[in-house]
Structure formats: C-alpha cells, structure tokens
Amino acid sequence: MADNKPTPEAVVQRLRRELSLQHAGVEYDLTEIVRRGAFVGSSIESHDQLPRAMDHARSLIAACAGTGRSMVSGTVILADEMSRCKGRFARSWHAPRGGVWGCMVFANTLLPQWRSFIPLAAGVACCDAVNEIFGVASSVRWVNDVLVEGKKLAGFLVESYTEPVHREEFALVGFGININNTSFPAELKATATSIAQILGRSMDLAEFTTAFLAKLALNFGILLYEEARDLRGDGFSGRQGLHLLLDRWLRLSDTLGKRVIFGFDVMNVPQYEAEVIGLDRSGGLILRLADGSVKTEYSGEIRYLG
DSSP states (O other): OOTTOOOHHHHHHHHHHGGGGOOTTOSSOHHHHHHHHTTTTSSEEEEEEESOHHHHHHHHHHHHHHTTOOOOTTOEEEEEEESSOBOGGGOBOOOOTTSEEEEEEEEOOSOGGGGGGHHHHHHHHHHHHHHHHHOOOOEEETTTEEEETTEEEEEEEEEEEEOTTTOOEEEEEEEEEOSSOOOOOTTTTTTBOOHHHHHSSOOOHHHHHHHHHHHHHHHHHHHHHHHHHHHHTOOOOSGGGOOHHHHHHHHHBOOTTOEEEEETBTTTBOOEEEEEEEEOTTSOEEEEOTTSOEEEESSOEEEEOO
C-alpha cells in the first residue's frame, strides 16, 4: 500500500533539519517557525487508491464532528492513484501511480487577510523540495503552479469546507506532483512534465513525500509566525518589510516581467493580455495592460505568452 508512504516521525525529523539552515544575522526565529508548523503531517493516511482526496477529507471531518470530535489539523491524506482527481473549474487531473497525490487538512484559524497566502505556501513548499531533493531548478507561476523548463510539474488547489455541526472552518490543500509518472493524456503532453522525464530515472517517492511535507510544515509555520508578529506590531521578516512567505515566493517565481494572458478560467475564458509588473503585499498580481493602465488581481490564473 502507498508507494509514497511517509511517517509523521520522519516528517518531524526532516522538519527539524531546517534548524541547521539558520544563518547568522537573520531577523526571524526559525525555531519558532518550525514549532508552529509541526502540526503538518501529525497524522498521515496512505491509500492505494481514492477517487478524490478532498472528498475523503470532507467525509472524515464530518464524521469527526458527528461524534463530537474535531479533525486533527495537519492531517495528510495520500493515495498512490486517484480516479476522479480534479483541479480548478472541475478540470480533470491525471493522477496515476508514480506521482504524489493527496491533500492536507488545515483548521483555518488564520485571520481573513492572511488566508490568501495559503496557496503561496503550497507552491513554495513544492519548489523547495524539488530543488533540494532532485537538484532540479523549478519555479512558481502565480499563484502556485510549479514549472520546470516551462512545463507544469505540480499544481495545487485550496478549497474551503465548513463542517456541518460546529461550523468549524477548514482549508483543504490539494496537491498533485508528477514524480515517476511519465505517461500523460494527449491534451497534457505538450505542457506537463515529471521528474522521471527530466532526470531519466525513477526516484524515491517516500523520500520526496517526506521532504515535501516537511517543507509544507515550514511554510505553514511561516504563515502562523508572521501573523503573530503582525498582531504584536513587530512587522514582517522578509526583505524590505515583506511578509516572509511572499519574499520566499518572489525568490522562487519567474512570473515578474512576463507577458501573460489572464482569466478566472484562463483555459476556457481568457480575458486579457498584460505584463506582470509585481505583486502587492497581499500577494495580488499587478498587471500593466496594453493601454498603460494598471490593475491588481487577487484571484484567477495566468498563462505565459511567448
């Protein structure tokens, strides 16, 4: 069962390794970040097959609520393959054996202004893990598509769910990462890639999954740490006073300066072309249109032109 099966203990051990990366002169408390993020992967379910991990998560949350319990925040649900996986706008997501498919359940205690950073955390975590484990240069396309050599390696989807008994709100962070799967449907062959295709060999799925979950824990720790700093009036920890997660995203992204087509459903209903000139402090995409006007988008998606 579950080729990509990590353990909570292995995730915590990997997360603690981040403490050795702290450099002299940093302005943030990495020990505190690791502590705050350690809930991710505290419970891990591994399945041979699921229709869709997010649907399974909803069932578990509702079942817990029905017996007077709360779902453990940080629970990760993994499947070797998924048969009805989907992304934005119910697009099908190819999820055969060989990839890392699943979701993480987060009891969403964040203030509303920081919830838009959840997708950034997922994309940064994947880039961090890919770069560290495989030595492959990956980048993030707004909001959180992970690209290698211009092709999509991974995608993430965040869905909200309010359980029906106590009305507790959860964020379900879905992920699909192409590692050892090398066969794609015809409509994806030109735009998708996998680590096995890039490196020409299969990789250890359990090692990567453990690293990815540890990086996810680190970045959720950053989210909670920066929120606490802001509430105390201490300001943020990134360059030039940026939120540290946004700073990390900017370091990993190749989106700035790109000519793009934007749309809320860009594949089926593209809306306009523009140049990306920046991100605002909330993660909104700042775009310059052909007539020179500037607008900021906080939801939607882009595709690069040229």
